[in-house]
Amino acid sequence: QVQLVESGGGLVQAGGSLRLSCAASGRTFSSSAMGWFRQAPGKEREFVAAINWSGGSTSYADSVKGRFTISRDNAKNTVYLQMNSLKPEDTAVYYCAASPTYGYTRQRYYNYWGQGTQVTVSS
Numbered sequence: 156q157v158q159l160v161e162s163g164g165g166l167v168q169a170g171g172s173l174r175l176s177c178a179a180s181g182r183t184f185s186s187s188a189m190g191w192f193r194q195a196p197g198k199e200r201e202f203v204a205a206i207n208w209s210g211g212s213t214s215y216a217d218s219v220k221g222r223f224t225i226s227r228d229n230a231k232n233t234v235y236l237q238m239n240s241l242k243p244e245d246t247a248v249y250y251c252a253a254s255p256t257y258g259y260t261r262q263r264y265y266n267y268w269g270q271g272t273q274v275t276v277s278s
Contacts, residue, residue, distance in 0.1 A: 157181035157253045157267040164249060164272030167241055171276070175236040177251030177269055185229040188257035190265055191236045193247035193274075200250070200262060204236060207257035214258070219245075241276045248273050 163175040177189070186208050194200040204215045204225040213225050222241075227234040234251055249272050252265035259265070 157184055157187060159251050159253065159267055159269035161249065161251050161269045161272040164274045166275045166277065169241060169243055169276055169278050171241050172237070172239045173241065173274060175238065175249055175251075175272060175274070177234045177236075179232045179234070179253070184232045184253070187253040187255060187267075188259075189225075189227060189234040190252045190254060190259075191225060191234075192250045192252060192262065192265075193245075194250070194271075195244075195247040198247075202260035202262075203249070205254075205257060205260070206234065212257060214260070216260075238274070241274075243276045243278045246274060246276050 158180045160178045188207050190205040191203040192200050206213045206225045210227045222239050224237040251269045253267040254265045
């Protein structure tokens with residue numbers, strides 16, 4: 156079992172940066188693929204980025220490619236999302252999630268979720 160707690164959200168101006176962290180507890184973190192999703196008001200939750208267990212493979216939604224970077228530190232049981240060049244349309248609640256298998260962008264393949272952290276980008 157994996158428990159996930161996100162942090163690092165906040166209010167930032169367009170063009171700014173934020174780094175989200177997701178602290179995990181549980182024995183299976185280092186063998187789990189991890190993902191970040193987001194949900195804007197009135198919209199469905201969408202995939203943002205994913206990373207495999209070792210950090211050697213990553214994938215991104217087209218909307219964030221080149222601006223966001225996902226990484227992990229298995230010694231610290233933490234996964235990160237570095238967000239640069241933020242836009243107002245990045246405003247959402249951001250969730251981290253764990254999956255037994257890397258490569259999925261659909262929520263149903265992730266079996267553990269955090270409670271989310273709010274990111275608000277002002278124009």
